[in-house]
Amino acid sequence: MSPPFLVLADTHDVQEDLLRAVSRVTSVIVNPTHSLSASPAHYVLIDDNSADVDQIITHLDNGTEKAIVPLSLAKRLVGIVPATHLLLLLDAANVSAVPDSLRNAVSGVLLKAISTDVDLIHSISTFFNGLSIHVLSQDKPTPSTIRKLAAIGASLVIPLSELGTSITVADAFLASVISDRSDGLFPTIVSSYNQGGRSLGLVYSSRESVAQSIMTGKGVYHSRKHGIWEKGKTSGATQEVMRIRIDCDSDALEFSVVQHGTGFCHLPQPSCFGDIDGLSALERTLLSRLTDAPEGSYTRRLFNDQDLLRAKIKEEADELCRAETKEEVAFEAADLIYFAMTRCVSAGVTLRDVEEVLNKKAKKITRRPGNAKPQFVSNSKTQDAPKRRPSKFSSAVDPNTPIAMRTVDISVVTPDERAQLLKRPVLKSDEMIAKVKPIVDDVRKRGDAALIDLTAKFDKAQLDTPLLLPPFYPLASAAAQQLDPTVKDAIDVAYANVRRFHAAQVDGNPLVVETMPGVTCSRFARPIARVGLYVPGGTAVLPSTALMLGVPAQVAGCEQIVLATPPRADGSVSPEVLYVAHLVGAHAILRAGGAQAVAALAYGTQTCPKVDKIFGPGNQWVTAAKMLVQNDTEALVSIDMPAGPSEVLVIADESCNPAFVAADLLSQAEHGVDSQVVLVASSLSDDTIREVETEVDKQARALPRVDIVRESVSRSLIVRTSDPEAALQFSNEYAPEHLILHLRGASGWVGHVKNAGSVFVGPYSPESCGDYASGTNHTLPTNGYARQFSGVNTQSFQKHITSQEVTAEGLQKLGPVVVALADCEGLQAHANAVRIRLGI
Numbered sequence: 001m002s003p004p005f006l007v008l009a010d011t012h013d014v015q016e017d018l019l020r021a022v023s024r025v026t027s028v029i030v031n032p033t034h035s036l037s038a039s040p041a042h043y044v045l046i047d048d049n050s051a052d053v054d055q056i057i058t059h060l061d062n063g064t065e066k067a068i069v070p071l072s073l074a075k076r077l078v079g080i081v082p083a084t085h086l087l088l089l090l091d092a093a094n095v096s097a098v099p100d101s102l103r104n105a106v107s108g109v110l111l112k113a114i115s116t117d118v119d120l121i122h123s124i125s126t127f128f129n130g131l132s133i134h135v136l137s138q139d140k141p142t143p144s145t146i147r148k149l150a151a152i153g154a155s156l157v158i159p160l161s162e163l164g165t166s167i168t169v170a171d172a173f174l175a176s177v178i179s180d181r182s183d184g185l186f187p188t189i190v191s192s193y194n195q196g197g198r199s200l201g202l203v204y205s206s207r208e209s210v211a212q213s214i215m216t217g218k219g220v221y222h223s224r225k226h227g228i229w230e231k232g233k234t235s236g237a238t239q240e241v242m243r244i245r246i247d248c249d250s251d252a253l254e255f256s257v258v259q260h261g262t263g264f265c266h267l268p269q270p271s272c273f274g275d276i277d278g279l280s281a282l283e284r285t286l287l288s289r290l291t292d293a294p295e296g297s298y299t300r301r302l303f304n305d306q307d308l309l310r311a312k313i314k315e316e317a318d319e320l321c322r323a324e325t326k327e328e329v330a331f332e333a334a335d336l337i338y339f340a341m342t343r344c345v346s347a348g349v350t351l352r353d354v355e356e357v358l359n360k361k362a363k364k365i366t367r368r369p370g371n372a373k374p375q376f377v378s379n380s381k382t383q384d385a386p387k388r389r390p391s392k393f394s395s396a397v398d399p400n401t402p403i404a405m406r407t408v409d410i411s412v413v414t415p416d417e418r419a420q421l422l423k424r425p426v427l428k429s430d431e432m433i434a435k436v437k438p439i440v441d442d443v444r445k446r447g448d449a450a451l452i453d454l455t456a457k458f459d460k461a462q463l464d465t466p467l468l469l470p471p472f473y474p475l476a477s478a479a480a481q482q483l484d485p486t487v488k489d490a491i492d493v494a495y496a497n498v499r500r501f502h503a504a505q506v507d508g509n510p511l512v513v514e515t516m517p518g519v520t521c522s523r524f525a526r527p528i529a530r531v532g533l534y535v536p537g538g539t540a541v542l543p544s545t546a547l548m549l550g551v552p553a554q555v556a557g558c559e560q561i562v563l564a565t566p567p568r569a570d571g572s573v574s575p576e577v578l579y580v581a582h583l584v585g586a587h588a589i590l591r592a593g594g595a596q597a598v599a600a601l602a603y604g605t606q607t608c609p610k611v612d613k614i615f616g617p618g619n620q621w622v623t624a625a626k627m628l629v630q631n632d633t634e635a636l637v638s639i640d641m642p643a644g645p646s647e648v649l650v651i652a653d654e655s656c657n658p659a660f661v662a663a664d665l666l667s668q669a670e671h672g673v674d675s676q677v678v679l680v681a682s683s684l685s686d687d688t689i690r691e692v693e694t695e696v697d698k699q700a701r702a703l704p705r706v707d708i709v710r711e712s713v714s715r716s717l718i719v720r721t722s723d724p725e726a727a728l729q730f731s732n733e734y735a736p737e738h739l740i741l742h743l744r745g746a747s748g749w750v751g752h753v754k755n756a757g758s759v760f761v762g763p764y765s766p767e768s769c770g771d772y773a774s775g776t777n778h779t780l781p782t783n784g785y786a787r788q789f790s791g792v793n794t795q796s797f798q799k800h801i802t803s804q805e806v807t808a809e810g811l812q813k814l815g816p817v818v819v820a821l822a823d824c825e826g827l828q829a830h831a832n833a834v835r836i837r838l839g840i
Contacts, residue, residue, distance in 0.1 A: 003025060003155065003245075004146050004149070004150045004156070004172070004175055004176045004246070005026060005141075005155050005157070005158050005173070005175075006027055006029055006155060006156075006157045007022045007027075007029065007157070007163065008029045008045075008159045009031075009160045010160060017215075018160070018169075019160070021217070022160070024213075024243055024244055025169065025173045025214055025243075025244050027042055027043055027065060028043070028160075029045050029068065029110075031044070031047075032044055032046060032051075042064060043065055043067070043087065044056075044066075044068065045068045045089070046067060046073065047089060049071075049073045056069070057081065057365045060085050060363060060364070061363075061364045061365055061366055064363070065085075065363065066084075066085055066087050068087040068110050069086065069088070070088075070089045071089075074105070077105075079105075083104070083105050083107050085107075085363070085365065086105065087108045087109060087132075087134070088102070088108070088110070092114075095127060107131060108131045108132030108133065109133055111124060111134065112137075113136070113138075114138055116148075122152045132153075133155070134155050134156075134157050135149060135154055135157060140166045141156055141158045146172060146175035147175050147176050150250070158172060169214050169215070170211035173210070173214065173246075174207055176246070176250050177246055177251070177253070178250055179251060183224070185222055185224070186205045186206070186251070186252060187202065187204060187251075187252045188202070188203045188204060188205040188221065188255055189253070189255070190203060190219070190255045190257060192257065192258075192271075193242040193256040194258050195270075195283075195351070196351065196355075198271060198280060200257070200259060200263075200270070200271045201271060203222075204224060205253055205255075206228070208222070208228060209228055210244070212228070212230075213241050213244065214244065217240060217241050218230055218239060218240070218241060219231035219241055219255065235261065236261045236262075237260060237261030237262050237263060239255075239257040239260065239264075240260070241255055242257060243255075243256040279337070279341070283341060286341055286342055287345055289303075290346070298407070298412075299342070302346075306346070309343055312339045313336070313343060315404075315406070316332060316338075316339055316406070319715065320332040327423050328715070331420050331423070403696060403700045403706075404696065404697065405677070405693070405713055405714075405716040405717060406714075406717060406718070407720065408421060408717060408719050408720065421734075422733055422784070424645070424676055424782070429627060432624035433624050433627060433628050435621070435624070436621055436625045436628060437628060439454065439595040439599065440595055440599040442454070443600055447600075448465070448606045448608070450596065451463075451590075451596055451605060451608075452465075454592070455591065455592055455593075458566075458596075459567055459592075460569050461567045461570065461571045461591070462571060463567065466608065467590055468588065468590075469587075470582075470587070471582070472581045472589065473575075473579050473581070487576060491576065492583075493773060495583050497773055497774060498548065498551045498773070498777070500775060501775030502551050502775075502794045503794070505552075505793055507525040508525070510522050510523065510524035516810065516814065518809040518810020518812075519804065519805075519810040519814050521803070522805075523801070524801055525801075526799055527556045527559065527798055528558055528797055529560065530559065530560040530610065530612045531562070531612065531613050531614075531615060531797060532562045532563075532614045532615065532616075533546065533549040533550060533553065533563045533564065533616050534549075534564050534615065534617070534618055535563060535616060536593070536617060537593055542577075544771060545616065545617065546563060546577050546580035546581060547583075548792065549563075549616055550583070550584030551584055552797050555794055556794050556795075560587050560588075561585065561586045561587050562588045562589075562608065563577075563586045563590070564616075565591070565593065566591075566592065567591040567593075588608070588609065593618075594618075594625070597622075598614060598618075599625060602614065602635040603629075603634075603635055612637060613637065613797075614629070614640070615640040615792060616640070616779065618643065623643045623644070627639075627642070641792075642781075642783060643782060643783075645676055646668055646672065646737060646782065647676035647678075647736055647737045648665065648676075648677055648678070648738040648767055649731055649736035649739050650665060650680065651680045651682055651728065651739070652679065652681060652742035653682040653683060653684065654683065654684060654688060654744075655742070655743065656743075657742075658688060658691035659695045659699075660763050661679065661692050661742055664740050664742075664767055665679060665696060665713075665716070666700055666703065666713075669709045669713050670703060670705045670709050671712075672708060672712065673711035675712040676715075676736075677713060677716035677717075678716060678718075679716075679717070679718045680719045680721055680727040681718055681719065681720045681727075682722075682723060682743065683721070683723055684720070696713060724752075731753070732752075732754040734755075734784065735756065735781075735786040736786065737757040737758075738756075738757060738758055738760065738770070739756040739759045740759075741759065741760065741761050741762065742763055746763075747762065755786045757781050757782075757786045757791045758776055758778070758780055777791050777792045780792075811837060811838065812838065815837070815838050818834050819834050822834075
């Protein structure tokens with residue numbers, strides 16, 4: 001709420017103490033020649049129609065809140081100075097001369113009047129339709145006048161020379177404040193001026209205590225038991241009062257203070273409402289660590305090594321620029337703010353200092369063009385030229401910049417920060433489903449014709465028919481001649497291993513249990529009749545995925561296996577995938593990718609069979625389409641699991657080989673720019689971590705997919721923990737798709753794993769083995785779904801049916817139980833089905 005009065009510094013001979021007191025409760029009006037250090041927030045009064053416009057703008061740019069100008073000058077400023085920064089200086093007799101266009105170009109009026117005629121001022125206020133009205137009259141200022149003006153939404157302008165003679169600052173400030181308490185006290189919220197306005201506590205004020213606070217600048221309040229008390233006079237936890245405000249109902253106050261000493265509360269906490277959080281808590285922590293952080297700690301390194309701190313700020317700024325999802329932007333912004341605040345604290349800059357600069361910038365009238373400096377422009381064109389959209393894997397980072405992960409010490413992060421570390425990029429389900437729905441609907445309605453059109457559009461392949469039928473791999477075919485014999489042999493070995501492991505998982509023997517004499521229950525497995533296997537084409541050919549999906553479908557005994565994969569530009573399918581389709585006994589290959597392939601599998605087309613369950617990874621289009629069709633009861637199709645970007649979490653201790661660790665991280669990072677790569681460092685020394693980082697940079701530069709790796713690694717994490725137990729605790733919370741244990745006695749730690757898609761134990765068990773040929777399946781839950789989903793396995797392709805057989809003797813014992821429960825639920829037909837058999 002606006003203060004009920006303003007003060008006009010109508011003389012150069014001012015009392016600095018008095019002016020400082022005034023500035024705690026209201027704004028001061030000065031003329032352009034005043035230089036008032038005690039009044040940081042002020043209005044400038046320019047009673048000269050010929051005044052220089054540029055000079056006025058300079059005043060506003062330098063922090064003046066508003067310029068008060070006469071009618072002719074105001075007309076010159078329209079369109080140059082925003083209305084929020086302009087007040088119109090006007091004689092009461094000239095109100096009718098103000099055009100409508102000018103009323104919309106100012107935020108208020110300073111009205112010069114002979115007397116304080118409330119009725120006249122109210123009519124003028126109505127004319128200006130809600131603009132603020134400030135009245136400067138020749139009458140002596142009184143609390144009564146201030147109250148009357150406040151009642152019609154106007155405020156009184158009091159010459160500084162009248163304060164202390166006609167009226168005190170406190171009397172003017174409290175003139176319109178009321179109390180609904182029998183003791184006349186005002187409820188008072190105390191907030192922190194330098195901690196983002198956080199509430200420190202609730203107290204009470206009296207007219208006397210407010211007067212003392214205004215004049216002394218100290219936190220003085222009124223205790224309901226002990227009367228006037230000055231905060232911190234005995235404890236040392238004093239307050240510097242920066243501002244006092246009245247609430248919107250004029251019955252409560254807010255003191256904005258700088259709290260010194262231990263804090264406001266009598267308990268060991270800064271606020272009566274508990275601890276502070278957010279940026280204020282970060283600032284407090286950094287200030288503490290500036291003096292107390294042990295040598296060798298990360299924060300101490302940042303304070304001592306300004307080159308490192310500058311590098312981290314640049315690194316985090318770049319990561320924020322490249323963040324895409326809401327969660328990524330929040331995470332990267334938090335990192336950047338941490339390092340920026342570290343820089344501020346090391347330079348003695350407080351949050352309030354930053355806020356003051358922001359406030360000053362917000363008041364500026366002139367604006368810079370806003371162009372980036374040349375060194376930060378990604379191309380050689382001018383800033384005003386249209387920007388070309390970068391390619392999917394292009395990097396905005398200088399190729400000479402080290403390819404590095406960011407590091408977090410888990411022991412010093414807050415619970416909220418820890419929760420952020422566990423988050424993955426989130427599929428914007430609603431947005432993506434809205435995008436894929438037209439594609440799915442098109443295939444559903446037009447079938448093969450839609451598939452052919454969409455494949456031409458997205459895969460640039462012209463097809464006569466979308467479906468290929470066996471034989472896929474006759475020895476004399478052109479595809480056979482294209483397949484490298486070494487690759488063929490490798491596929492054969494991988495097929496044998498994967499089949500051996502998955503065949504052992506077949507649930508072949510029925511489960512039979514006699515629950516009570518004469519009552520036998522059983523459960524037996526049957527294969528899902530028709531399955532669709534999606535094999536991505538994207539940025540890499542993936543015959544391994546065809547193996548991982550095709551083999552369990554084959555050994556489970558599925559009657560129909562349809563493999564879907566995007567065709568190459570010439571309409572063909574890679575010979576490696578064709579060979580796997582031949583090995584696993586696929587019944588058809590659908591040459592289609594993306595949402596259109598999922599739709600064809602879910603609903604069927606003129607040539608593509610409809611399936612009962614869809615398996616396989618894919619991009620967000622594929623994932624969204626799978627989510628859409630599984631929720632359509634007409635499709636009657638299920639899916640294997642939610643899918644997201646590939647991910648690996650590596651736990652390493654001092655026994656690790658840094659080159660092995662780096663290689664494991666990179667093997668996952670090359671999947672895509674959104675791949676999730678995490679190294680959990682269990683008591684690793686700084687030197688060992690640096691060795692890993694050096695190996696990551698060196699090995700990455702030797703990879704053909706270095707641009708992808710550069711992107712994914714820059715988004716990845718090194719999480720420092722104190723020991724393997726803490727490392728595994730973090731891993732179980734993260735629930736990674738792949739978990740690699742580079743630990744001393746690694747096999748002994750497997751029992752501690754609660755959530756993971758697949759575990760790779762010891763230095764000679766790279767994730768690559770599971771991805772290709774060890775025998776386990778590489779289609780695994782991502783995005784933390786390892787908490788509740790298993791990876792694809794043979795039983796994923798089976799369903800379980802239960803049966804029961806009850807003899808006549810068994811029904812004699814079981815029947816009364818069933819009847820009692822059915823009667824309890826009011827389902828008489830259920831009970832009757834038993835009664836009729838038992839004759840009861």
